[in-house]
Amino acid sequence: MTACDLAIRGGTIVTAADRFVADIGIRDGVIVEISRAVTGAPQEIDATGLLVLPGGIDAHVHLDQPTSDGTKMADDFASGTRSAVAGGNTTVMPFVMQIKGTSLRTCLEEYHSKAEGNCFTDVSFHLVVSDPTPQVLGQELPALVRDGYTSFKVFMTYDDLVLNDHELLSVFDVARREQALVMVHAEGNDAIKYMTTKLEAEGKTAPYYHAEAHAQIAEREATHRAISHAQLTDVPVVIVHVSGRDPMEQIQWARGRGMKVFAETCPQYIALTKDDLKGLNMDFEGAKYVCSPPPRDADSQRAIWQGLRDGTFDIFSSDHCPFYFEAPDDVGKNNVKARTSFKWVPNGIPGVETRLPILFSEGVSKGRISAERFVALTSSNPAKLYGLYPAKGAIAIGADADITLWDDQRRVTLSQDILHHGSDYTPYEGLEVTGWPVRTILRGQTVMLDGEIAQQAPQGRHLKRAKSSLGYP
Ligand code: URP
Ligand code: ZN
Numbered sequence: 499m500t501a502c503d504l505a506i507r508g509g510t511i512v513t514a515a516d517r518f519v520a521d522i523g524i525r526d527g528v529i530v531e532i533s534r535a536v537t538g539a540p541q542e543i544d545a546t547g548l549l550v551l552p553g554g555i556d557a558h559v560h561l562d563q564p565t566s567d568g569t570k571m572a573d574d575f576a577s578g579t580r581s582a583v584a585g586g587n588t589t590v591m592p593f594v595m596q597i598k599g600t601s602l603r604t605c606l607e608e609y610h611s612k613a614e615g616n617c618f619t620d621v622s623f624h625l626v627v628s629d630p631t632p633q634v635l636g637q638e639l640p641a642l643v644r645d646g647y648t649s650f651k652v653f654m655t656y657d658d659l660v661l662n663d664h665e666l667l668s669v670f671d672v673a674r675r676e677q678a679l680v681m682v683h684a685e686g687n688d689a690i691k692y693m694t695t696k697l698e699a700e701g702k703t704a705p706y707y708h709a710e711a712h713a714q715i716a717e718r719e720a721t722h723r724a725i726s727h728a729q730l731t732d733v734p735v736v737i738v739h740v741s742g743r744d745p746m747e748q749i750q751w752a753r754g755r756g757m758k759v760f761a762e763t764c765p766q767y768i769a770l771t772k773d774d775l776k777g778l779n780m781d782f783e784g785a786k787y788v789c790s791p792p793p794r795d796a797d798s799q800r801a802i803w804q805g806l807r808d809g810t811f812d813i814f815s816s817d818h819c820p821f822y823f824e825a826p827d828d829v830g831k832n833n834v835k836a837r838t839s840f841k842w843v844p845n846g847i848p849g850v851e852t853r854l855p856i857l858f859s860e861g862v863s864k865g866r867i868s869a870e871r872f873v874a875l876t877s878s879n880p881a882k883l884y885g886l887y888p889a890k891g892a893i894a895i896g897a898d899a900d901i902t903l904w905d906d907q908r909r910v911t912l913s914q915d916i917l918h919h920g921s922d923y924t925p926y927e928g929l930e931v932t933g934w935p936v937r938t939i940l941r942g943q944t945v946m947l948d949g950e951i952a953q954q955a956p957q958g959r960h961l962k963r964a965k966s967s968l969g970y971p
C-alpha cells in the first residue's frame with residue numbers, strides 16, 4: 499500500500515454510481531487508497547455517521563464582473579470562493595465577460611489578475627463572447643480553446659451582449675471546429691423588450707413585472723432557435739439556467755432526435771416562484787428575487803423536479819450573481835434607478851453557498867432524488883461536461899482529494915447571518931434545510947470546518963480544461 503499522509507475514516511462514500519462505507523487514503527492532495535481500513539496515516543479525520551461526497555463543482559458563477567451600468571457586484575474572488583467552500587464546493591467556474599471592442603485575451607488576463615492568490619476553491623473560467631469579430635472567431639477563440647478554456651457562453655438577450663442569428667451560428671461553427679462547448683443564455687431579446695415597453699406603458703414597473711417581461715414563451719422560443727442553430731452547425735450545446743416546462747420540452751424534443759443538447763437548472767427554479775417577486779405588497783422587496791430567466795410557477799417546479807430525476811438535466815448550478823439590496827455608497831446611484839422600474843434592477847441573485855443544501859434538502863431529504871443523483875448533478879456531471887473529470891468530480895484512485903463531509907441529519911434555517919457571501923441578503927431567508935456540509939477538503943487540506951474558513955491563505959488554483967467528455971466523447 500502507498501503511504502498516506504491523511505486518512506478519512508468510516509464515512510459513507512457516495513459517488514454518482516453507488517455508495518459504500520470505506521476509508522480514503524490521501525497523499526500529496528491525491529486519493530491513493532480506498533479500502534476497508536487505511537492504516538499508518540499520521541493524520542486522520544473521523545467521518546463516521548457522515549456522507550463523504552466529491553467536492554461540489556459549481557459550473558456557473560459570476561464574480562467581480564463589471565456591469566454595463568457600473569453597478570458593482572457584491573462578491574470578488576475572495577468573498578465568492580469563501581462562500582463557495584462554506585457551502586461545500588471545491589471548484590467554481592466563473593465567467594470572463596468580453597467587453598465589446600476589447601480582445602478576449604485582454605479580458606481574460608484581467609480576471610486572472612483579480613483571481614490570482616485570492617481563491618479558496620479551485621477555479622476554471624468560461625469565456626463570454628459578446629463581440630465575435632473575425633479576429634476573435636478566427637484567432638483568439640481557437641487559441642484560447644487550445645490553452646484550456648474549452649467552453650464559452652453566448653447571450654440571446656441583453657442589448658449589450660445579444661448576438662444575432664448569424665453571429666450565433668458563426669460562434670457555434672468555431673465551437674464545432676475546435677471541439678469546444680457553447681453555453682447558451684436562451685431568452686429572446688425582442689420579445690422581452692416588447693413586453694417591457696408594454697408593461698411600463700401600463701405603469702407596471704414594480705420588480706414583479708420582471709417576471710412577466712421575461713415570459714417563459716420568450717425562453718421557449720430562444721431555446722428552440724438555439725437548438726436549431728446547433729443542429730445546422732452540428733455542434734453540442736448547453737442550455738443554461740433552464741427555468742421551466744416550456745424550454746424543457748424543446749430540449750426533450752431535440753434529444754428525441756438524437757441531438758447533443760445538455761441542460762442546466764438552478765436552485766431558484768425549485769425553491770422560488772414568480773410570486774416571490776411580489777415582495778411584501780408589490781414593493782421593492784421583490785428585487786431580491788430578480789434574475790433571468792425568472793422563477794416560474796408550481797407547474798414548472800414540478801417539471802424541473804421530473805427533469806432532475808429523469809436526466810433531462812445534466813447539471814445543477816447556482817448562477818450565483820450577487821448584488822446588494824441596500825447598496826453601499828459607491829453603488830447607491832444604481833440602486834435608486836432600480837426603484838423607478840424593474841428594467842433597471844440588476845439581474846442576478848446570490849446562491850453559491852446555498853446550492854448544495856437546497857438541492858440535498860428538497861431533493862434527497864424529501865425523497866425526490868437519490869444521493870447518487872445529487873452527486874451526479876452537482877459534481878460528477880459538471881466535471882465531465884466541462885473537461886475536468888476524473889481529476890475532479892470523482893472519489894477514485896488518482897482523483898484530487900476534493901471532498902465534502904456531509905451531515906444528512908443536520909437541520910439549518912437559511913439566513914443571511916450564517917452565510918459568507920458579499921450580498922446583504924439571501925433570497926432563501928427562512929428556508930429550513932435538512933443536510934449540511936460540515937467539512938470541505940481541497941486537495942487534502944481542510945478549507946472549511948463547521949462553518950469556519952480553516953485556510954490561512956487562499957490555496958485555490960486555476961484549472962486548464964480538456965474538451966468535454968460528454969460533448970466530444
Ligand atoms: O440573472 C442572471 N441570471 N444573471 C446572471 C447573468 C446570466 O445571465 O447568467
Ligand atoms: Zn445567463
Ligand code: ZN
Pocket residue numbers: 558559560817818819
Ligand atoms: Zn449566469
